[in-house]
Amino acid sequence: MQQTSGREGWSSRLAFLFAAIGSAVGLGNIWKFPYVTGVNGGGAVVIVYLGCVILVVIPILFGELLIGRRGGQSPANSMAALARSEGRHASWELLGWLGIIAAFLILTFYSVIAGWSLAYVFKTIRGAFEGIDAAGAGAIFDGLLADPFNLAMWHALFMGITVFVVGRGIQQGLERAVTIMLPSLFVILLILVGYAAIKGEFRLGVDFLFATDFSKIDANVVLIAVGQAFFSVSVGIGALMTYGAYLPKNVSIPRVSCVIAAADTLVAVLAGLAIFPIVFAYGLEPGEGPGLIFVTLPIAFGQMPGGTFIGTLFFLLLAFAALTSSISLLEPAVSRLEEKRGWKRGPVTAAAGAAAWLVGLGTVFSFNDWAGFSPLDGFPTFAGKTIFDLVEYLTSNVMLPLGGMMIAIFTGWLMAKSSTLDELGLKDGLVYQVWRFLVRFVSPVVLALVFAFNLT
């Protein structure tokens, strides 16, 4: 059933792992996880997050990779092929399209925020934060956001790099980029954690992340943690499904799924351990929100000895992490376009990247000229949301969980048991049965509840 013939695949299992971990580790871990835990009081979110990764995200990741590899094509064509071979309705192809479109939409705003990290690499190198106070750091960030031209340029630079990598293909482009960047990212992260351990309030940081105050867990925290877990592990959309299509048959999907989820979680926790001890050491606020690493951390970098160096490393880390994710966000659309006869990877990548850049301008303007423009004010759930807020909400809170739920239903209920057993390379033993139970009952129910809460 594998139809990868003529398609380029990963050169090894390790190459796939690097790429998949690279996809998972991104702004979600280093920018979002720390601020989301910070805003919601620390440990409470972390524990729910961990539970969700194990019970919901990993089982769906099994499903997503198995669909990708069995289909062997872009998410849309893989789903169409599987629907056919499993005797299911042809409209399941739409699940593939949902993944492609969700990945594309995430890329449109992801690149804008990744652009901030590029801007900050240059700001920090030039010493813009030396000796700065809270007001000064806030002014620099506000100044960046207020200038749409500047934002659009950084967004273009980041998108351009993404297109360059993806355009070169799986082995020459994606694989090469991740084999350089992922190890570098881990080294930088460990240096930063080491620094935080020596110079920061490490104990306070650890307590903040791990001291679980169960009274802080409510429906809202669960909702946030579930959304964050999906986004962070890159599950529920076409990204890892597409990467799965290039996966050699002899690689164990259960094993790589666990490695991907574990590595992603490890990086999120390490990012927290790099950031919070420094925040506490300088008497700053952990609950700052999205500005935590763009406003709060620069204040600390500005005061600490060697802060210019450490700060530059930090924003470089962020940019690397974002790039290994953005390439996985562009790849699903490119893989689908490449399936059209005579369409070449180079030009379709450039076209898809240009389109994502253009749509991303909606996010760029959401921070300045259109900051007061909330197109869906008529609906209570969407009132006051800018274009950026809407795209982020639609992808993270609707499309990702919806895609995840559909993947769970398709692989758990609609695919023949023999097909999933075969593709997962498992015997009908404990591991398989636990997976099947989780993916049939636990994941869909949790996700249905998330929906019910989300949309009310």
Ligand code: PHE
């Ligand atoms: N997981 C990436 C991050 O943490 C974002 C992402 C989501 C990438 C979905 C691909 C697919 O930043």
